[in-house]
Amino acid sequence: MTSPAGGFKRMVVGLPQSMTSQTAVDVAAQLAEFLNIELQGTFVADTSLHGLAGFPGARELRILDQGWQAIDLAQITRDIEHAADAARRRFAAAVRSCTVKTSFDVIAGAEAMASLIRADDIVAIIEPSHPGERITQQFTGLLGAALEASNAILILPQRIARTAGPVMTIADPDRGGIGAALDIAVALKESLVVVTGRGAALAADVVTLARERGVHLEQIADGGLTYDTAPFSSVTNERLRVVTRRQVPRDASRLFAMLQGVPLLVVGPDRPEPASESKSAAAR
Secondary structure, eight states: OOOOOOOOOEEEEESSSSSOOOOHHHHHHHHHHHHOOOOEEEEEEOOOHHHTSSSSTOOOEEEEEEEEEEEEEHHHHHHHHHHHHHHHHHHHHHHTTTOEEEEEEEEESSHHHHHOOOOEEEEEEEESGGGGGGGOOOOOOHHHHHHHHOSSEEEEEOOOOOSSSSSEEEEOOOOHHHHHHHHHHHHHHHOOEEETTOOOOOHHHHHEEEHHTTTTTTEEEEOOOOOOSSSSOOSSOOEEEEEGGSSOOOOOHHHHTTTTOEEEEEEEEOOOOOOOHHHHHHHH
């Protein structure tokens, strides 16, 4: 079995309580398989609902019952259990053919998620099926934990535009995004597209390393384009975009609006620059 790609050791998929896109879970599982890293599905139960049920005046609007009703703690517990079971089934379906190690856990609250995340994890965040869930404490806590504790975050839209095509990245001064994108292009056996400023040339060692690793490399010039200033229109039909933290907004609504059906891998600023195989061998 080959070694894990890109220095990543595990992918942790945070599964929201709302119905999650099966395709998004499948894409996360496929990427973990290609990268040869452990895959853990994590259902994050919203424990704040139990606390809310303790307030005598708290009410919930039940559409089928046509009115406001007292919050039923037993019903909330059953609803969470049903949602966890549904998430478990979706995860099991996604990993049925995986050869990497897989596991599934249910945790209480987004705070517990932070304690599970390691620096070499990719934390996968799936766009909630309902826009209102993006502002819940459960989801914002999950996204916040990923941003603070993980070196890499995979943002998955509900609708996946395509599951084949090149990997694309935006050139960045620290070049960490290019290094991660190249590693993943190798693992996926796809070409790599690098977006640079107008008139900028790709570094010679990046070109050399891509050639040594058998990756077709293409450069697209687009002056001043960054992920936090405009949605990326797909001109290369890419299957995945790789960027660094400084290139994306922290606001979940803006972030999901920019995806346009293409998963986004956000890597930390501390990834090493790409180095040619010959230089790496000499260093060893």
